[in-house]
Amino acid sequence: MADDRFPAPPGRLWWGLRVWWMTAAMWTRSALAYRTSFVLMTVGNLAITAMDFVIIAVMFHNIHSMGGWDFHQVAFLYATSSFAIGLADMLVGSIDALGNRIRQGTLDGIMVRPAPALAQMAADRFALRRLGRPLQATVILLWSLSGLRVQWTWDRMLMVPGLLVCGTAIFVALFVAGSCLQFWVADAAEVQNSFTFGGATMIQYPPTVFARELVAGAVFGIPLAFVNWLPALHILGQSDPLHLPAVLRFASPAAAALALAAAGLAWRAGLRAYRSTGS
Amino acid sequence: MPLTLYGSVARGSFRRYATYRAAILAGAFTNTVFGFILSYTYLALWHARPDLGGYDATGAVTYIWISQALIAPVCVWGGGFQDDFQDRVRNGDIAIDLYRPVDLQSWWLATDLGRAALQLVTRGVLPMVAGAAVFRLRLPHDGRVWAAFLVSVMLAVAVSFAFRYLVSLTGFWLMDSDGVRSLAGILGMFFSGKLLPITLFPGALGALARVLPWSAMVQIPCDVLLQQRTGGALATGLGFQAFWALVLLAAGRAVQGLATRRVVVQGG
Numbered sequence: 001m002a003d004d005r006f007p008a009p010p011g012r013l014w015w016g017l018r019v020w021w022m023t024a025a026m027w028t029r030s031a032l033a034y035r036t037s038f039v040l041m042t043v044g045n046l047a048i049t050a051m052d053f054v055i056i057a058v059m060f061h062n063i064h065s066m067g068g069w070d071f072h073q074v075a076f077l078y079a080t081s082s083f084a085i086g087l088a089d090m091l092v093g094s095i096d097a098l099g100n101r102i103r104q105g106t107l108d109g110i111m112v113r114p115a116p117a118l119a120q121m122a123a124d125r126f127a128l129r130r131l132g133r134p135l136q137a138t139v140i141l142l143w144s145l146s147g148l149r150v151q152w153t154w155d156r157m158l159m160v161p162g163l164l165v166c167g168t169a170i171f172v173a174l175f176v177a178g179s180c181l182q183f184w185v186a187d188a189a190e191v192q193n194s195f196t197f198g199g200a201t202m203i204q205y206p207p208t209v210f211a212r213e214l215v216a217g218a219v220f221g222i223p224l225a226f227v228n229w230l231p232a233l234h235i236l237g238q239s240d241p242l243h244l245p246a247v248l249r250f251a252s253p254a255a256a257a258l259a260l261a262a263a264g265l266a267w268r269a270g271l272r273a274y275r276s277t278g279s
Numbered sequence: 280m281p282l283t284l285y286g287s288v289a290r291g292s293f294r295r296y297a298t299y300r301a302a303i304l305a306g307a308f309t310n311t312v313f314g315f316i317l318s319y320t321y322l323a324l325w326h327a328r329p330d331l332g333g334y335d336a337t338g339a340v341t342y343i344w345i346s347q348a349l350i351a352p353v354c355v356w357g358g359g360f361q362d363d364f365q366d367r368v369r370n371g372d373i374a375i376d377l378y379r380p381v382d383l384q385s386w387w388l389a390t391d392l393g394r395a396a397l398q399l400v401t402r403g404v405l406p407m408v409a410g411a412a413v414f415r416l417r418l419p420h421d422g423r424v425w426a427a428f429l430v431s432v433m434l435a436v437a438v439s440f441a442f443r444y445l446v447s448l449t450g451f452w453l454m455d456s457d458g459v460r461s462l463a464g465i466l467g468m469f470f471s472g473k474l475l476p477i478t479l480f481p482g483a484l485g486a487l488a489r490v491l492p493w494s495a496m497v498q499i500p501c502d503v504l505l506q507q508r509t510g511g512a513l514a515t516g517l518g519f520q521a522f523w524a525l526v527l528l529a530a531g532r533a534v535q536g537l538a539t540r541r542v543v544v545q546g547g
Contacts, residue, residue, distance in 0.1 A: 040458030044465060051469045061481050063327040066320075187301035194312035202316045209323040214315070 016119040023123035031127065038129065045132030053078060053140055056204070067208035072147040073236050078204040079141035080228040084167030085200040086133030091168075092122035092175045093130065099182035099189050108276050118176070118267055148236065156235045159250075166252040167227035171196060173259035174222065176267055183270035199224045208241045215242055226255035284381065285389040292393030303398075306351055307405035314347040314410050332478035338505055339476075341417045344410035345501045346473050351402035352395040353435045353496050354443060355473050357464040360391045361447050365457070368450040377539060384531055388440055395436040419506060427513060431500040434520035438495045441527030442467075448531065451538035472498030492523040 031038050056078055060071040069077075098121060101107040110120050150156060178192025199222060207215045207229045218225040219242070226248075233240050234249040296303075318340050325336040334342060350356065364387060367373040376383060410416060419425065446463045450456035468474055470493035477488040477498050488494055499516045502508045508516045 034453070034455040034458075036453055037455040037458035041461055044458060044462040047462070047465050051465055052474075054469070055474045058475060058479055058481065058484075059324055062331055062479060063324060066323050066327065185301050185305075187299055188305040190302065190305040190309045194309040198309065198312045198316060201313065205316075205320050205323070210316075210319045214319070 012116075016116045019115040019119040020123045023120055024126035027123070027126040028128050031129070041127075042129040042132055045129050046136055050136060052082070052204075053136075067206040069206040069208070069236075069238065072144050073232075073238070074204070074206065075140055075144035076148065076236065077206065077228055077232060079137045079144055080163060080167060080232070081200045081203045083134045083137035083141065083164055084227050085171045085196060086130065086137055087168045088171030088175055089133070089196075090127065090130035092172050094123065094125045094127070095121050095175055095179040096182075096189050096192060097121075097124060098179045099186040102182065102186045102274070105276065107274070117271060121179075122176070150236060159231050159235055163228055163231040163252055166256040169256035170223055170227050170252075170259050171200070173256070173263035174199070177259075177263040180263075180266040180270040183274050195222055203228055206238075212242060219244065219248070223255045223259050226252040281381075281385075285385055288386060288389040289393035289396070292390040293397045294393075296394050296397045297401075303401045304405075307402045310347045310350060310402060310406040311409045314344055314406050315413070317343045317347075318410070318414055332476050333507065334476065334478075334505070337415055337417050338507075340410075340414050341505060342476055342501050344407050344414070344416060345504050346497050347410070348399075348403040348407045349432065349435065349497055349500060350473065352399040352432065353439050353500075354391075354395075355439070355464075355467050355471050355493075355496055357443060357446070357460050357467065359394050359440070359443065360387045361443055361460065363390075364444075364447045365450050365460075368447070368456075369454060383539075384444060384528070384535055387444065388437075388528075391440045391443075392433075392436060399432065417505065419504065424504065424506060427517070428500060428504040431503045431517060431520060434517060434524055435496045435500050437524040438492055438520055438527060439467075441524055441531050442492060444531040445527065445534060448534050448538050467493050467496065470494065471496040472501065476501070492527060495520040495523050 053075075056074060057071075059066070060074070064070070066074055098107070101110070101121075101124075107117075110117050110124075113120065145160075174196050175192070178195055179189075181188050181191060199218070202210065202214070202218070203224050207218075207225070215225065215229075218229065230244075230249045231252055232238065234246075321339045321343055322336060325331055325334070325339050329335065331339070364373075367376060376386070379386075411418070442463070443460075446460050447456055449459045453459065470477070470488050470491050472488070472494060473496075477485060477494055479485075480488050488498075499508070499520055503513060503516060
């Protein structure tokens, strides 16, 4: 096989993570060369989530509940969604530049290096400033948790960190799977935004707000409902607009594992379909 | 003949952006998806408070789809000529532009107007059609309202260009103006009324949002098409947009003068 250069499976995963780490560290050093811009962008990133949340605060300045969910409950959805996509965006979000690299022919440079292309692409132009978003989300999450009227049984307490990890994994899978589209349509980078950033916006609001088809699509199609909607139903004791089996509320780890596996397969299919432009 | 020159620059830019069909469709698709998500949240809001911010539910949903149609042409989030311009500042090619017997700001304004025209007829129209197919929208039948709307959109693009030009000029000092640009994009999304009509903003925040230039980019064109602004209010709205366009263009010219006089161009 052509992949003899790489270690065998378990070691190969570590090798991929190491490559990701080295590439990310290199870009961080490079970003620090333009210090003013780096500081401004980090502040900007902190502000972006603050502004998002101010919008929700303005909404709740005018109303008391949205689709049967109060301010603290919606803030919980907002914070968990924002944390998951923010962290996933920092870890692998750069992969959406794939189409540009294909067009410019620089993906070939990545392919000939003795390191996994996925790890290199995910850490390409790594931006530490993106940490701003999950940090903001953590602050909002703590505020929300302090105001929720929830009986904190051990299962509910465990589910909060659990859904943050699974949610991040689901968004990582969405970023990778979405970018694979660019192997076939190099200009289509924006389509994945509608699933990643559009999806993150959707699950900031209660599922009761949306048409049933959209909610069903988020459960059975693109697994966004497993990021926070379904686990939140259990944690917050809200009723399910679709009346799905309660077991789905605990299925986020399985959904995340499936999503990651599907994204991995899509990436392999994409790499196999890739034909260099030759430039 | 400067006018025919800038006209052909704008036409060239229009054609250039028309080449990337997949990108246009992808962008229109994304604008449509966001339109759907926001429409449902707005319907929930207006279900709880039927007359919020001076709109009824139909008006509010129409507001969403107008603002989704404007996001690409008006570049609320930033973009357009900025990528090219910033690259040229960073790699020194801007020196060649300064040698040209044309005015730098007018040249880039012409390219941006060409881009905006193409994106209005593509990324403006497609999401609007999709939105109208699913939701009940209130669009005017009167041709004069549409004419006023087009004038308002053109002024919105002018204000947006003048502002983005100032943002990108910081690259002469900072080399990498992406940081300022991302900050400007956030302020733009918030204060333009793109995320939520600024008529919903409470107290001082609302008063501030109404006088800042960003409301000229989304809120005013939306209100013109929704006929929230007619007669005298229409005139003051367009006047407000024209005022900010002129002020920001003049500021851009002044900063451009400083930039080209005082900054040594990067060169290899």
